[in-house]
Amino acid sequence: MTTKSTIDISNGQPALPKAPTGIPGLDDITGGGLPKGRPTLVCGSAGCGKTLLAMEFLVRGATEYGEPGVFMAFEETADELTKNVRSLGFDLNKLVKQKKLVLDFVRVERSEIEETGEYDLEGLFIRLNAAIESIGAKRVVLDTIEALFSGLQNEGILRAELRRLFRWLKDKGVSAVITGERGEGSLTRRGLEEYVSDCVILLDHRVTDQVSTRRLRIVKYRGTTHGTNEYPFLIDEDGLSVLPVTSLGLLHTVSSERISSGVPRLDAMLGGEGFYRGSTVLVSGTAGTGKTSLAAHFANAACQRGEHCLYFAFEESPGQLIRNMQSIGLDLSRWVKNNLLQIHSSRAMFDGLEMHLAMIHKQVQESKPDVVVLDPIGALIQAGTLRDANSMIIRLIDFLKVNGITAMLIDLTSAGEALERTDVNISSIVDTWLLVRDLELAGERNRAMYVLKSRGMRHSNQLREFLITDRGIDLLDVYVGPEGVLTGSSRVSLEARERATALAALQDAERKDRERIRKREALEAKIIALRKEFEIEDTESVLIASQELTRQQRLEKDRSAMAVSRQADQLAVSIPPRRKQSSR
Amino acid sequence: MKRAVKQLSKPPLRLDEIALQADDDSVEKWDLRLYVAGQSPRSVAAFANLKRLCEEHLAGRYNIEVIDLVKHPQLAAGDQIIAIPTLVRKLPQPIRKIVGDLRDTERALVGLQLRPGKS
Numbered sequence: 242m243t244t245k246s247t248i249d250i251s252n253g254q255p256a257l258p259k260a261p262t263g264i265p266g267l268d269d270i271t272g273g274g275l276p277k278g279r280p281t282l283v284c285g286s287a288g289c290g291k292t293l294l295a296m297e298f299l300v301r302g303a304t305e306y307g308e309p310g311v312f313m314a315f316e317e318t319a320d321e322l323t324k325n326v327r328s329l330g331f332d333l334n335k336l337v338k339q340k341k342l343v344l345d346f347v348r349v350e351r352s353e354i355e356e357t358g359e360y361d362l363e364g365l366f367i368r369l370n371a372a373i374e375s376i377g378a379k380r381v382v383l384d385t386i387e388a389l390f391s392g393l394q395n396e397g398i399l400r401a402e403l404r405r406l407f408r409w410l411k412d413k414g415v416s417a418v419i420t421g422e423r424g425e426g427s428l429t430r431r432g433l434e435e436y437v438s439d440c441v442i443l444l445d446h447r448v449t450d451q452v453s454t455r456r457l458r459i460v461k462y463r464g465t466t467h468g469t470n471e472y473p474f475l476i477d478e479d480g481l482s483v484l485p486v487t488s489l490g491l492l493h494t495v496s497s498e499r500i501s502s503g504v505p506r507l508d509a510m511l512g513g514e515g516f517y518r519g520s521t522v523l524v525s526g527t528a529g530t531g532k533t534s535l536a537a538h539f540a541n542a543a544c545q546r547g548e549h550c551l552y553f554a555f556e557e558s559p560g561q562l563i564r565n566m567q568s569i570g571l572d573l574s575r576w577v578k579n580n581l582l583q584i585h586s587s588r589a590m591f592d593g594l595e596m597h598l599a600m601i602h603k604q605v606q607e608s609k610p611d612v613v614v615l616d617p618i619g620a621l622i623q624a625g626t627l628r629d630a631n632s633m634i635i636r637l638i639d640f641l642k643v644n645g646i647t648a649m650l651i652d653l654t655s656a657g658e659a660l661e662r663t664d665v666n667i668s669s670i671v672d673t674w675l676l677v678r679d680l681e682l683a684g685e686r687n688r689a690m691y692v693l694k695s696r697g698m699r700h701s702n703q704l705r706e707f708l709i710t711d712r713g714i715d716l717l718d719v720y721v722g723p724e725g726v727l728t729g730s731s732r733v734s735l736e737a738r739e740r741a742t743a744l745a746a747l748q749d750a751e752r753k754d755r756e757r758i759r760k761r762e763a764l765e766a767k768i769i770a771l772r773k774e775f776e777i778e779d780t781e782s783v784l785i786a787s788q789e790l791t792r793q794q795r796l797e798k799d800r801s802a803m804a805v806s807r808q809a810d811q812l813a814v815s816i817p818p819r820r821k822q823s824s825r
Numbered sequence: 826m827k828r829a830v831k832q833l834s835k836p837p838l839r840l841d842e843i844a845l846q847a848d849d850d851s852v853e854k855w856d857l858r859l860y861v862a863g864q865s866p867r868s869v870a871a872f873a874n875l876k877r878l879c880e881e882h883l884a885g886r887y888n889i890e891v892i893d894l895v896k897h898p899q900l901a902a903g904d905q906i907i908a909i910p911t912l913v914r915k916l917p918q919p920i921r922k923i924v925g926d927l928r929d930t931e932r933a934l935v936g937l938q939l940r941p942g943k944s
Contacts, residue, residue, distance in 0.1 A: 357927050357932040359926050360867065360911070365908075
């Protein structure tokens, strides 16, 4: 969780001093930790994690906040405690050697003890004091002090002494955690809440539908505001973590960056660029429609960009997923090898919802992924009730959004149910909803996909057939036939028909072209013939003209010769210049 | 007995290893340890009551060790002492613990198994 507290405690007044627990989430809901220098009661039924919470408070104090601690155990020996918390990664022996921790086991055995007359618990005070002084402890845990009630009979003395003990702890200024067993109708079996009134934390371990979930609630915390809800918490190899998820708001920053869905033609349907970064994408559809393949493409694309991807598979093992995706040409194993892709498989019904939520939170916080895939979310219903699953997924979506993580949720629509609804009723809060469905047509079942909604972008309204090939998912063009969109072999036959028509048209065009060429050739031949004809005529006419000229010249020559011979005057008048010329 | 009580009331409390051992080894030896804290009236009363009880029932075959936890707080863990005063019967086995100022002699005797108890 973020270090920033989600609860505002800084309203100008100096806040109550707090001793941070170092437990992720708990410091958030307590506004900084447990009350410093005061006792805190942690109560709950058996096996709900009281001792671990108390122990983590001490260990974190010693290792992270420089506050040594004393653990006074009434139920487990120091050796047992050391062994029990080793699985959480706490090395108590080391801390004891470093003088940061004192483990003191107090055994109270009723059968060995006889009471006669008056006594007090000074021995306990002395022991505790000695332990505190030996390392300068700032934190103390008494686990579980109620064991005294079973060891000692005189309740009057015990109660007076407990009151004195808590007073004494306050005076010592140590931050104490006192654990107590949950009682019938009261917080603790022995009414410890009577004495420890500054802060009371209730742990709960509830089993609903055979699935157990741990929850934590702050019953009271004097002098400070605190989260009042029940928060799920988780105990794993790193200790406790509390999930103050319900305190998330809708104040996340949004990104306008777009990321690819991994299917280029799907990106084209989504305004040409794909999803928004940090958005939540829901892919729903009936069984076998290729939802997981889509998710794998999405994960693959993220890894190709060098981003980290967390894939939560509730139905397949990592090996199975990788093998199956191999068959459609996606090699996810290389991303797993270089740690870009982490696949977490767990059966949904193995853990409670809150546990799943906590686990997802933890994984997300640890590996800080850019992209998260949940496949399928419907499986989580098996881990709880529908209402719980719904609220959990909403919280999860909020959490991912706040962290700017793009999420793809896969939801299986049960056969026979309306397609455009999800089992967990989250359709209204997702940003993009892709619906994959079967189209039954002409005796076939084919896959089709459409974008049901996609906030903030122009998206295609087409129903597209998609094929899962050995090279991945391929979206095809839309073929609309008389009965609607054509898919499968109907599409193939339409495609064939279209091809035949196209071929015929092509052939027709070619034929027309040839005709044209032939016509032109004929025309050109005609032109040549005409031109030739013309040329012949032309030559002939020129010849005739020249013959005429020659004839006329000759005629004139003959006429003048005749005139000369006849010495005709009229002819001499008609041609005087030539004569003059010739006379000159 | 009087001497012992006087000693107890004299500061500083110096009652460690007051040995009133039996000469005869054949009889069962009683090894008792009384944990006290400073000189609280309860501690003083406890020692007085214990002394009287031992003289009456275990004369000559007991050994009382008084441990002041104010001075030796680290010794509290050994016998798992939480209440003060606590009397621990180390010997004979098994270990028995009696908390309180031993005012009720009957119960103290039952606790020490010197008298068959009601339970």
